[in-house]
Amino acid sequence: MRFKSLKGVQDIFPPEVFIWQHIENIAREVFQKYGYHEIRLPVIEVTDIFSRSIGETSDIVEKEMYTFEDKGGRSVTLRPEGTAPFVRAFVQHHLHNGPSPQKYYYLGPMFRYERPQAYRNRQFYQIGIEAMGSENPQLDAEAVSMLWTILKRTGLKDARLEITSIGCRLCRPEYKTALQKSIKGKLKDFCEDCRRRYKANPLRILDCKVSSCIKARKGAPAILDYLCVECGGHFNGLKHNLDLLNVSYVLNPNIVRGLDYYTRTAFEVTSESLGSQKAVAAGGRYDMLVKEFGGPQTPGIGFAIGMERLIPLIKDSVEEAQGPDLFFCPLGREASEKSFVLAEQLRAEGSWVEMNYDSSSLRSQMRKADRVNARTVIVLGEDELKKGKAVIKDMQNKKETAVALKVKDILEIIKKPS
RNA sequence: GUGAGUGUAGCUCAGUUGGCAGAGCAUCUGACUGUGGCUCAGAGGGUCGCGGGUUCAAUCCCCGUCACUCACCCCA
Numbered sequence: 365m366r367f368k369s370l371k372g373v374q375d376i377f378p379p380e381v382f383i384w385q386h387i388e389n390i391a392r393e394v395f396q397k398y399g400y401h402e403i404r405l406p407v408i409e410v411t412d413i414f415s416r417s418i419g420e421t422s423d424i425v426e427k428e429m430y431t432f433e434d435k436g437g438r439s440v441t442l443r444p445e446g447t448a449p450f451v452r453a454f455v456q457h458h459l460h461n462g463p464s465p466q467k468y469y470y471l472g473p474m475f476r477y478e479r480p481q482a483y484r485n486r487q488f489y490q491i492g493i494e495a496m497g498s499e500n501p502q503l504d505a506e507a508v509s510m511l512w513t514i515l516k517r518t519g520l521k522d523a524r525l526e527i528t529s530i531g532c533r534l535c536r537p538e539y540k541t542a543l544q545k546s547i548k549g550k551l552k553d554f555c556e557d558c559r560r561r562y563k564a565n566p567l568r569i570l571d572c573k574v575s576s577c578i579k580a581r582k583g584a585p586a587i588l589d590y591l592c593v594e595c596g597g598h599f600n601g602l603k604h605n606l607d608l609l610n611v612s613y614v615l616n617p618n619i620v621r622g623l624d625y626y627t628r629t630a631f632e633v634t635s636e637s638l639g640s641q642k643a644v645a646a647g648g649r650y651d652m653l654v655k656e657f658g659g660p661q662t663p664g665i666g667f668a669i670g671m672e673r674l675i676p677l678i679k680d681s682v683e684e685a686q687g688p689d690l691f692f693c694p695l696g697r698e699a700s701e702k703s704f705v706l707a708e709q710l711r712a713e714g715s716w717v718e719m720n721y722d723s724s725s726l727r728s729q730m731r732k733a734d735r736v737n738a739r740t741v742i743v744l745g746e747d748e749l750k751k752g753k754a755v756i757k758d759m760q761n762k763k764e765t766a767v768a769l770k771v772k773d774i775l776e777i778i779k780k781p782s
Numbered sequence: 783g784u785g786a787g788u789g790u791a792g793c794u795c796a797g798u799u800g801g802c803a804g805a806g807c808a809u810c811u812g813a814c815u816g817u818g819g820c821u822c823a824g825a826g827g828g829u830c831g832c833g834g835g836u837u838c839a840a841u842c843c844c845c846g847u848c849a850c851u852c853a854c855c856c857c858a
Contacts, residue, residue: 369850370837371849371850378821404809421855422856423855423857424856427855427856428856428857438801443855444857445835445858474858476856476857478855478856478857479783479784479853479854479855480850481851481853481854482851482852482853483858484856484857484858488858489858490858494786495826500784501796569854570845571856594808622856622857623857632858641856641857641858643857643858644858645858646804646833646857646858667858668858669858670857670858671858672858673858693816695816702851707790724811725812725815725816726815726816726817727812727813727816727817727818728810728812728816728818729817729818730816730819731817731818731819733817733818734818735818735819738818741817741818743816743817748788748818749794755817757817757818759818759819764817
């Protein structure tokens with residue numbers, strides 16, 4: 365083989381692609397009802413956009429970015445996530461001048477240079493939203509509810525919604541110190557990674573899956589007890605609003621964000637059947653990011669659904685692909701040309717029509733019609749041409765109906781559902 | 783970046799204690815001169831991942847390498 369696709373990227377064909385369309389169609393439909401509009405952004409940006417917002421010491425920036433130099437000597441990066449480029453666009457085009465909140469959605473590929481494994485690719489796809497300009501927890505709850513609606517409607521079952529608040533720039537540092545204090549004495553009970561995290565990012569210790577760490581961190585202070593008055597009120601508001609919308613959730617104070625820009629609300633939808641990569645979708649609030657990017661103080665909240673995570677969970681609930689309404693089996697050159705023209709005219713009337721191109725036995729033509737799942741078939745030979753009439757066969761019940769070789773007459777028969 | 787496993791037909795996989803490369807599925811053709819799904823027959827399709835070594839002989843044994851898969855880290 366001469367050429368192969370790169371590691372961690374994939375080609376998507378039918379019937380797989382129908383599942384993608386199924387999800388995208390549902391998402392678009394739901395977004396529209398909530399007033400979210402599509403935006404299309406570049407997949408490549410100046411590197412600083414990511415390193416400044418996601419955090420210099422985050423894993424994404426430290427080792428997972430697709431970064432290279434372009435011909436002008438600039439450091440550019442394929443986007444590893446959608447929020448930072450969105451905020452760049454939001455600030456650049458002064459979108460805050462529109463009525464608040466501004467609601468947008470996007471779908472497309474993201475890139476992270478990681479070792480691929482189950483449900484994790486280097487080029488992966490997300491459907492995401494961003495709502496800007498209000499810190500009202502109603503907006504948070506609405507976004508979560510919308511996410512839940514989309515996931516349910518695509519066919520997802522057995523998923524779990526987890527929420528927490530990770531505080532703001534005022535209360536989080538305080539909590540961080542308290543956490544470090546409580547762990548300090550028994551640091552030797554933790555794994556090597558956690559001992560490193562202790563200094564660099566102590567919050568991550570809460571997320572460690574090593575059993576000795578889970579044990580050792582028991583009794584550690586919880587972020588929810590350290591929220592400042594404003595953050596606590598906001599979190600209560602979120603819970604209250606979720607209750608109003610009958611969205612059920614579980615509290616998980618150990619949700620940790622890999623990205624530095626998050627504040628307050630953080631949530632995740634997880635599924636145990638995914639194994640170790642169990643997050644299907646995740647999101648949160650980022651109230652300081654716009655300002656950091658040089659715009660006016662504008663709060664925001666967003667989430668992203670991982671397509672490759674969702675697809676395996678709903679695969680079985682998507683119905684099979686349809687076949688053409690009509691398939692022509694011509695016998696001979698003249699019949700072939702007649703079919704060729706009729707097919708084109710029927711398509712113009714809105715029907716899905718196909719024909720057999722290369723001459724072959726009727727038997728093999730019928731076989732092909734069956735294989736492509738055709739609903740009806742017309743056999744066209746010398747006899748039929750002479751009479752201007754043919755037989756149209758319903759492939760389900762094998763019934764044959766006489767029909768004149770005219771667009772109107774054929775349409776009448778294939779239009780009605782079998 | 784770390785660890786483990788696997789590379790044989792389009793797909794799923796057998797196989798040879800080292801001796802002409804196999805099955806099922808899929809594809810195409812035929813079994814009625816013009817009617818599909820089931821059945822039967824036939825055909826096409828291979829650098830046995832790649833490179834080296836041992837051997838009269840390597841798909842098989844040894845070394846290297848690449849790719850894929852899974853897990854860790856982390857994440858959607």
